Amino acid sequence: MPQSAEKVLDHAPLFREPEYREMLAKKKALFEGMPADDVVQKTSDWTKSWEYREKNFAREALTVNPAKACQPLGAVFVAAGFEKTMSFVHGSQGCVAYYRSHLSRHFKEPCSAVSSSMTEDAAVFGGLNNMIDGLANTYALYAPKMIAVSTTCMAEVIGDDLQSFILNAKAKGSVPQDYDVPFAHTPAFVGSHVTGYDNMLKGIVEHFWKGQERTAGTAINIIPGFDGFAVGNNRELKRMLDLMEVEYTILSDVADQFDTPSDGEYRMYDGGTTIEAAKAALNAKATLSMQEYCTTKTLDYAAGFGQETASFHYPMGIGGTDDFLMKVAEVTGKEIPDALTKERGRLIDAMADSQAWLHGKTYAIYGDPDFVYAMARFILETGGEPKHCLATNGNKAWEAQMQALFESSPYGASCKAWGGKDLWHLRSLMATEPVDLLIGNSYGKYLERDLDTPLIRLTFPIFDRHHHHRFPLWGYQGGLRLLVTLLDKIFDKLDGETIEAGVTDYSYDLTR
């Protein structure tokens, strides 16, 4: 059978065929409301001026292209990291559809979560009945081992009390009395998905730990935080800890849930922290968090039981990984094995090999606060300048941490952190103070288009590339991948600029 009888075009090239081009141009030209091309161009140019930047930064009531999501997304994410756990979001049902598709598009895996489907009536009379029916249905339909309850903003505005609702539902027999239903209030109008992660995780450990007696042991807990690269990162984390022969519990491990195989078995749930492990985690010697802003409350809670705690900013690169491993060694008393020392040496070797290509490159970076910190730190390690660092969900404390980081390196002199700003602010920053490369997620592609700055996708969500999250960014191995990702983009760009035969290809070199 032939591949095709005649040329059948995908829609990207299809509408560039002459007949379509004409049609589209006509619409543009004829339609009265649409300004002429030169006006459009002029407006576009103006939006890239310093004048516009000032106007843009004067905004206070309007958010344009935000780079953050809401608390319940983080709650759904963290719950997915526990064994056979179903997320139950108390509130209207639409929100959950967003969380599911958001996670599913990024991880290319099905994602389960349900809501209590509150409607108008519930908004007036409270959502107790929805909770009662909802828990019962969830329990019956999806047979989870645990149901983790969080809230959408509607439930928060009307003031539903999860604790009493759940007690009520248990009393009504929705689920057995001793069934695990941890919960957390996660209003979307406070914080962001990283806050929701913290709240839900605290809700879960509180559920298991509250009122228990701690018998301090030697194992440690590690909390990965909200992380689009969790599949690769958590596995790399485990590999490193295994090499160190550390006893550990990962609190919320989504690696297997978001990377199920096609082997003929349908897994609604896969992997995750077991309930037994979550309970036993109380006795850990220490709890370490890979992302400070995902775990403020949870760590405080753990510290209240006498656990040692420490948090990192999404440790990447040499310094980031060093700090993390040192802390693990310090807390557990385990030596760092030669295998890791050798990996470290190899990463440094590779960075030194390639330093001339990275030195002095300038970057804009956006994403969650801990990621941006780590990325900027790695860029500084390569001799690059992370000029614009932006986190829509970053606060003043984060800005101060970033500033301290910048001050630790001569390459940080012209760098600035922007907390609470959105991607439209970033557009102005990049238009007025251009950089060589942009690091962010798929939403950055519009900045790539408008400002002709190559985008490197290194953080959640990534919708327009596949499977990147299956490789780690953490550890020295992850550092190598980071390094190669940056270099590939630099070389691709250089090749692209020098490929024109007879015009620029005097620099289209075989060796770089």
Added chain:
Amino acid sequence: MPQSAEKVLDHAPLFREPEYREMLAKKKALFEGMPADDVVQKTSDWTKSWEYREKNFAREALTVNPAKACQPLGAVFVAAGFEKTMSFVHGSQGCVAYYRSHLSRHFKEPCSAVSSSMTEDAAVFGGLNNMIDGLANTYALYAPKMIAVSTTCMAEVIGDDLQSFILNAKAKGSVPQDYDVPFAHTPAFVGSHVTGYDNMLKGIVEHFWKGQERTAGTAINIIPGFDGFAVGNNRELKRMLDLMEVEYTILSDVADQFDTPSDGEYRMYDGGTTIEAAKAALNAKATLSMQEYCTTKTLDYAAGFGQETASFHYPMGIGGTDDFLMKVAEVTGKEIPDALTKERGRLIDAMADSQAWLHGKTYAIYGDPDFVYAMARFILETGGEPKHCLATNGNKAWEAQMQALFESSPYGASCKAWGGKDLWHLRSLMATEPVDLLIGNSYGKYLERDLDTPLIRLTFPIFDRHHHHRFPLWGYQGGLRLLVTLLDKIFDKLDGETIEAGVTDYSYDLTR
């Protein structure tokens, strides 16, 4: 200190500044011998015609842009995989400089090899004295544990006999009598680097095995073959075999030699198969070769001792990895662990997620015969068509194997294997029968430029990208990397085609 006082340009953009453009254009215009642009264009167009293709394929005395290297390069590579072994190439000194820089540029690591520095006199009188002095100097200067001797073509043309030369040198005290000096004749005018790999490896095992009695054991030997991704691949190989709890010896393992860390220690030698292991390898139950064309003679030799033997074509993707693991299981009687089954399922899952983007894509592939086979097989697994498959060092037998592969899939119908052809032939093939993507090495970038076909670098040598070889292509994990590499290129291309604001960006989508 400021990054720069004023703009200092790298040379790629520098010569595109107006003053330089004018100067370069003037040279082109004024210089009498240079034809006008339209003539150049016409000639260029003509070289892309069917007419030219026929002319081009009628070539028989001229090779243009060959995609192969010579035997001693393979010999130097395989010797580097043995513990503290120095390659000694008997012949003129210039060749060795090429091997060193070739390997060093690809692996971004220093590469040691010496020659006997034959000159005019040696060409007339034979190179015995060069061998005597050379071995003595090598032994003294570099303190190797073993010296592996191969030959350049000059030594072959004058007919130097390595065996007697080495005996002579030992008699003269160049090296101790019991010192290991395996050797192989590796004339460049026969075969290619894969032949040299085979010859030198056979020379080494023969040196250790000849005249020994074999006591069949349970361990197996694995020969990786000449492989630019050896650093990542050999480590992945070992990981898989360790998971299976197989006892094995890798015969020639260059992974550590070509990936030494920067940790303050200078390693002229690192890692590699120990001499004890090479000796003990005689007692293996079986010897498996990852690349048939790298090991024809070596496997025959091993079979002569009663070992089971089997060879693969650089096993990649699902089928390739399946076959390899099944054979290992069959030979050793070990079970394939769940961890690998799960990795397999995950690779299939990822491929299925992305199949719509890969289906029907057409490819040109070139490289060593085993690599091209494996790559074509993987492309067929994705529903793509490996239309032009070319190996300058491929022969008729290889063409037949490729043909059988094509016939095994409905996607192979329009595919053809070209043995003995060069990259200038491939240019004609791609010009007359275009494909979507080109898979090869750095030399492919000229085809990318001339034929506007994106290049994916997946085989030796890669000079213009860094550190790719540190990640595996073998195994299910390597398959995931292969998959992502193809997809990234496809998405990059699509984004590039749809990025023009207001013209093509109606398809510049957030989700792909």
Added chain:
Amino acid sequence: MSEALKTKIADVFNEPGCDKNQAKDEKAKKKGCSKPLTPGAAAGGCAFDGAKIALQPITDVVHLIHGPLACEGNSWDNRNAASSGAKTYRVSFTTDLSELDIVMGNGEKRLYRAIKDAVAAYAPPAVFVYQTCVTATIGDDVEAVCRHATEKLGIPCVPVNAPGFAGSKNLGNKLAGEALLDHVIGTREPEFTTPCDINIIGEYNLSGELWQIKPLFEALGIRILSCLSGDGRYEEIATAHRARVNLMVCSTALINVARKMEERWGIPYFECSFYGLSDMSATLRTTARLLVERGAPEDLIARTEALIAREEAHAWSRIAPYREALKAKRVMLYTGGVKSWSIVAALQEIGMEIVYTSVRKSTEEDKDRIKAIMEDPHMVESVPPREMYAQLKRGDADILLSGGKSQFVALKAKVPWLDINQERHHAFGGYDGMVTLVRELAKSLRNPIWQDIRRPAPWDLPNAGFPFAQIEARA
């Protein structure tokens, strides 16, 4: 929920154009159109989502979401609705309400300032302001703010009052339609009219499908005066009341708009589809007939027939090579339901068998259509993933056509899948689109990964080909 909104919802539920509604008694009517939601069961989007789906394809206006960041932060720019010009619709605008705003009751003030900021920065022809759960619950009056802003700023501000909890995505579609009826359509006169002006209602130009069929109308001299809302422009839609005929696509979404336009401006409408050769041809035929009835030149009918004959022949010739591969292949169709009957017809045209089709959101009329075209009409309502997995696993179908959410069920069950919903990357509209659909079906069915996905790891085969047992027995 404001009284105004309650009234509006009641009005929409009472929609006489909706056949589903007509069959109900008064009590049921009051309860509303959408099926009651099951708390604790996975469900689809909300009314807000539905409103955005219906309106976001209007490319040149600012779509401003009034609420906490969540509604927009999780979802902006998540559909591939194509634009031939303005890109404003792809920019995400939200008031990003904080706890303080809510507690202090600052919502309305913040909204007004946000509108002002957006107008200053973008100078759009209009601003669409979307109500959300929180702002509805705390009683922010978006209608009043929009009135005020329109007056003060001199630019139309259109309130879209469809907070999530009001109901389903489908209800949201309709409420969006109401916003257009109340604030946009009829507010402007076209520069000129022709006897062949039409509107298309309920077509969103996903992956450019509107563009696939537009040339067909243009070839016949039929002008698309406006499209609701694919590749739409504000001023264009404002003139929609001057069209001679309304083409109602994907009926359940905006049926209220078509019916009310008939009521207010006497524009006849008919339900149609652009999917499949027969349906596309029927659409062209009916359009021509209705236009002629309303005064278009008589020869339009003959020219339409000629076009249909030519296009169908051309399409069939391109479909032919794939027929063998698709013949008797069993399809499971699980879409939002809106296009079910049309897709069913299309698939049957090329000789495929329909295992079942979902009618989750279909009207009774839709269902009747399906019954009319299928010999043995299997219609299903919502199917939980686990059940669908079981069906696919036991081999009930050769391929699943669905939206992205069921994709992974098919993949885990090792069955080919083709995206038929909003995230698809191919345009399936009109004659060309049918050829594309056929090609994509053939590609999906034939992809070799399905072989790999179906066969277990070779070492898990019953006869794994090497004697583990023996080896172990010997050891």
Added chain:
Amino acid sequence: MSEALKTKIADVFNEPGCDKNQAKDEKAKKKGCSKPLTPGAAAGGCAFDGAKIALQPITDVVHLIHGPLACEGNSWDNRNAASSGAKTYRVSFTTDLSELDIVMGNGEKRLYRAIKDAVAAYAPPAVFVYQTCVTATIGDDVEAVCRHATEKLGIPCVPVNAPGFAGSKNLGNKLAGEALLDHVIGTREPEFTTPCDINIIGEYNLSGELWQIKPLFEALGIRILSCLSGDGRYEEIATAHRARVNLMVCSTALINVARKMEERWGIPYFECSFYGLSDMSATLRTTARLLVERGAPEDLIARTEALIAREEAHAWSRIAPYREALKAKRVMLYTGGVKSWSIVAALQEIGMEIVYTSVRKSTEEDKDRIKAIMEDPHMVESVPPREMYAQLKRGDADILLSGGKSQFVALKAKVPWLDINQERHHAFGGYDGMVTLVRELAKSLRNPIWQDIRRPAPWDLPNAGFPFAQIEARA
């Protein structure tokens, strides 16, 4: 080795322009210029490599390597010599001789056919045919084949008789020069001449360095009639004998060409360098003076001084910001040696200290120059990697400037490194190039990776900061 080649080599070794040679007695002269090779020690490239380096930058001719695939297969297109036009030089041509060809003595026939194929397919202005070890050993007469082909095909075929075993890379450079002298230079007249025509000899336009200095000459009205061989064209080089002055760059490589051109056509030459501000200025000054001596307008000298003043001032102003960072930094210079004195001067100009400079391939005159400019001239011959590693490891230098082969020694020894040889990606020629060099030096020295590379893993620190011992003791 053919008699002709032996004579040629003897002739080259006897080069009176080579000061190194002049100092030797007859016996030593006969032994040749290059140091005797040590079998079993790592060594550099061969004569063939040297010939190709010297000639491959001629962009519009076919460079055809006669031999087994090896010589070309391992090495094609391995230098970044830039072209403003033709790209033929980047295509690899070889006869790819097989065992059968060798045994059957088919080499010459095959070569002729290959020339024919290449001419037919490329229509180049000339074909350069390179002899290799094997074809020289089996006695293929490339000169005869080239004569025959030139006659038959009507296109100049130039034999380059420099088989690898003939000697070093440096000898290969000179033999390449002989091929140009014997077969190319003087075979064509330029369309016109000017009193300001010059040739540049020994400049390969790596990374476009020729282009950096060409505008300087053009600004003065000086025409570069030809360059050997950077961005060269065959026909251009054929007219080189009409220049008024030859600029001899990187002296040892092609001194025979400069001297013989003086002998044959009376063209004076002088050795010069484009590296560093002073040397660049001196080169311009001497060129102007010599041209004026030979009849160029007198004002050339004043114009040259004005240009120098302007360019030096501009360069210094751009260098200023880096001075502090580079001041007193210790450089170890390990290049092929050819540019040593020039680079030494350049580095001293910006205040750096030279730890040592290699003079492996330098002439006595080069060494005298170094002695003249360095207070305490440290010159070294070849340094084995292990020794260099030890020097760097103990902190003898702050940075190593060398070719790619020593790169890894520096990196493993944790010392910054800058590429100064043929693989460099920056152009360091002229005034602009000096600014680039300074910038690259500053970048390399300041790169933070050197801190990482120098400090051990934190857990290997003497005071690792956590009490392993105590913990273990307690456990």
